[in-house]
Amino acid sequence: MNTGRPVMSDARTDKTLSVTDEEIIARAQEVDETTLEDLDTEPLYINVGPTHPATHGTFRIFCKINGETIERAAVEVGYLHRGFEKIVETKQYTQVIPYTDRLNYCSSLVNNVGFCKAVERMLGVQITPRTEIIRVIVCEIQRIMDHMICVGANLVDIGALTNFWYFFNAREQLNNLLEALTGARLTYTYVRVGGLAWDLPEGFEDRVKAVLSEVPKAIADVSGLVRRNRIFVDRCRDIGVMSAEDAVSYGFTGPCLRASGVDFDLRKKRPYYHYDEFDFDVPLGEHGDCYDRIFVRVEEMKQSLRIVEQALKILPGGPINIDDKDIMLPPKEDVHNSMEALINHFKLIIEGIQPPAGEIYDAIEAPNGELGFYIVSDGSQHPYRIKCRPPCFYTMNALKKMIQGGMMADIVAILGGLNIIAGELDR
Amino acid sequence: MTHNEKQKLEELLTAVEQRVPGAIEGSERPYDDLVILVKRAQCHEVLKFFREQGFDLLSDIAGVDLLGVEHKDRFQLVYILYSIANDLRLRVKVNVPEDDMNVPSVSDIWHSANWAEREAYDMFGFHFEGHPNLSRILCHSEFEGHALRKDYPIMKGQWATTSTDLMSHLEEE
Numbered sequence: 001m002n003t004g005r006p007v008m009s010d011a012r013t014d015k016t017l018s019v020t021d022e023e024i025i026a027r028a029q030e031v032d033e034t035t036l037e038d039l040d041t042e043p044l045y046i047n048v049g050p051t052h053p054a055t056h057g058t059f060r061i062f063c064k065i066n067g068e069t070i071e072r073a074a075v076e077v078g079y080l081h082r083g084f085e086k087i088v089e090t091k092q093y094t095q096v097i098p099y100t101d102r103l104n105y106c107s108s109l110v111n112n113v114g115f116c117k118a119v120e121r122m123l124g125v126q127i128t129p130r131t132e133i134i135r136v137i138v139c140e141i142q143r144i145m146d147h148m149i150c151v152g153a154n155l156v157d158i159g160a161l162t163n164f165w166y167f168f169n170a171r172e173q174l175n176n177l178l179e180a181l182t183g184a185r186l187t188y189t190y191v192r193v194g195g196l197a198w199d200l201p202e203g204f205e206d207r208v209k210a211v212l213s214e215v216p217k218a219i220a221d222v223s224g225l226v227r228r229n230r231i232f233v234d235r236c237r238d239i240g241v242m243s244a245e246d247a248v249s250y251g252f253t254g255p256c257l258r259a260s261g262v263d264f265d266l267r268k269k270r271p272y273y274h275y276d277e278f279d280f281d282v283p284l285g286e287h288g289d290c291y292d293r294i295f296v297r298v299e300e301m302k303q304s305l306r307i308v309e310q311a312l313k314i315l316p317g318g319p320i321n322i323d324d325k326d327i328m329l330p331p332k333e334d335v336h337n338s339m340e341a342l343i344n345h346f347k348l349i350i351e352g353i354q355p356p357a358g359e360i361y362d363a364i365e366a367p368n369g370e371l372g373f374y375i376v377s378d379g380s381q382h383p384y385r386i387k388c389r390p391p392c393f394y395t396m397n398a399l400k401k402m403i404q405g406g407m408m409a410d411i412v413a414i415l416g417g418l419n420i421i422a423g424e425l426d427r
Numbered sequence: 428m429t430h431n432e433k434q435k436l437e438e439l440l441t442a443v444e445q446r447v448p449g450a451i452e453g454s455e456r457p458y459d460d461l462v463i464l465v466k467r468a469q470c471h472e473v474l475k476f477f478r479e480q481g482f483d484l485l486s487d488i489a490g491v492d493l494l495g496v497e498h499k500d501r502f503q504l505v506y507i508l509y510s511i512a513n514d515l516r517l518r519v520k521v522n523v524p525e526d527d528m529n530v531p532s533v534s535d536i537w538h539s540a541n542w543a544e545r546e547a548y549d550m551f552g553f554h555f556e557g558h559p560n561l562s563r564i565l566c567h568s569e570f571e572g573h574a575l576r577k578d579y580p581i582m583k584g585q586w587a588t589t590s591t592d593l594m595s596h597l598e599e600e
């Protein structure tokens with residue numbers, strides 16, 4: 001065997017080394033039997049986030065890794081905590097609506113609807129049939145848009161960029177549609193307690209039909225590219241698996257829970273706004289892995305299209321706002337032309353909506369799952385306490401369990417499929 | 428709520444009174460929802476019973492600070508439960524006095540209670556006994572006081588300077 005140091009000054013240049021065949025074989029066997037455990041390795045601690053392009057929000061995942069395997073992980077949230085629940089205690093009920101926009105900012109209209117529905121139930125008011133159907137239409141459009149972001153961004157994270165543009169072409173059209181309706185592109189603040197900010201613009205129904213006819217093509221393009229794509233399937237199948245039992249225990253709701261095969265959709269279980277009269281299916285997954293979470297969302301987009309189509313057919317005429325001077329502001333032209341309406345306007349702005357003292361928990365099916373508001377009123381114009389139940393706070397709780405034992409690269413695949421929105425996660 | 432659901436909830440209320448005698452302080456029915464007031468000492472037992480009765484989804488835990496409101500105790504904890512199999516919603520309320528904020532943790536019954544209880548601890552200072560990792564979650568670990576208490580000034584800011592060492596969180600199950 002080789003002994004001595006060939007480049008040291010006392011090394012002899014005329015000396016040749018000889019290695020026997022036996023020695024080579026013995027050495028090779030020794031290497032063969034060496035495994036990773038025999039190497040003197042140390043665990044490596046690594047941070048993913050708080051600012052990481054693939055987390056789509058600010059949170060930190062602290063990992064103890066061995067090679068590329070995550071042995072232990074810890075998830076830290078709160079980087080986007082704005083004190084939503086503290087701020088709203090000083091606001092009037094109407095003033096809370098813009099704050100709800102900033103919860104899940106991918107589908108702000110749904111948050112508006114969720115909050116206003118809870119307050120309306122407290123006040124005991126029944127909104128007009130036209131408003132109910134308009135709320136269904138905008139909520140389902142928002143669901144499609146939210147799922148487009150989630151699926152599109154998830155696919156980008158695992159290396160399929162094209163799909164993102166297919167979805168965003170269609171999403172841009174939907175965004176223009178809602179811009180025509182609300183004047184905003186992200187934070188709409190369109191819903192009011194007791195009604196809506198204003199009625200649909202002229203020709204809106206036809207525009208919706210035209211734009212929605214584009215969506216199936218985008219869905220077909222994306223599904224066609226990835227559904228049986230070898231790379232995609234390898235990245236997503238059996239990755240981040242949640243059993244049905246665990247998913248429920250962790251408080252999963254919405255598409256993430258349905259991907260685990262649990263049939264729970266508040267639109268079916270606790271129908272509001274006549275959802276029980278619409279003909280639509282609740283897509284369910286089987287494995288509860290990343291693949292199912294993506295395709296449950298894709299199927300839900302198709303179902304939302306069906307709901308909008310039916311809603312447009314039955315959209316009734318009539319007023320959009322309820323006739324209650326203690327809740328709705330009078331029409332602007334009346335305020336400018338009559339003393340009574342002007343006084344009404346001033347009084348309502350100063351005194352605000354005052355629900356009776358009591359407490360309520362009301363939830364709707366947001367794109368991400370059960371969005372609930374627990375509201376305590378002391379009878380004054382300010383909410384005594386509002387607790388928002390954001391769906392992805394509980395989904396995020398399970399991330400630790402889902403990534404431990406997996407590979408580093410799976411973090412982004414899992415995270416994308418859960419659709420964690422930091423705005424509602426941290427409030 | 429349908430008549431059938433109401434009946435099922437009332438039956439549950441009777442059942443829990445028999446199963447855990449003396450634990451129920453009362454019940455309220457605001458806006459057709461059933462709210463059961465439970466004594467703090469027995470709340471774990473009662474919540475475990477509801478879990479066995481099919482309330483498999485703990486939707487949320489909400490803390491409420493009743494400072495200045497005429498009420499027996501300053502704080503309240505509200506457990507919002509849902510039974511997926513039976514389509515029932517139920518709230519369980521526990522009164523918590525200011526001088527002793529210990530509450531048994533239910534994180535052994537529902538996994539979702541883990542973060543929900545951490546949030547209630549962070550925002551109000553409830554101390555959940557038996558929680559695997561009772562630490563702040565939305566506010567920084569250096570934050571002093573509890574932000575959602577009514578006596579925490581809304582404009583009061585705090586400087587937090589060091590990043591949190593998550594080593595102790597790694598080993599948590």
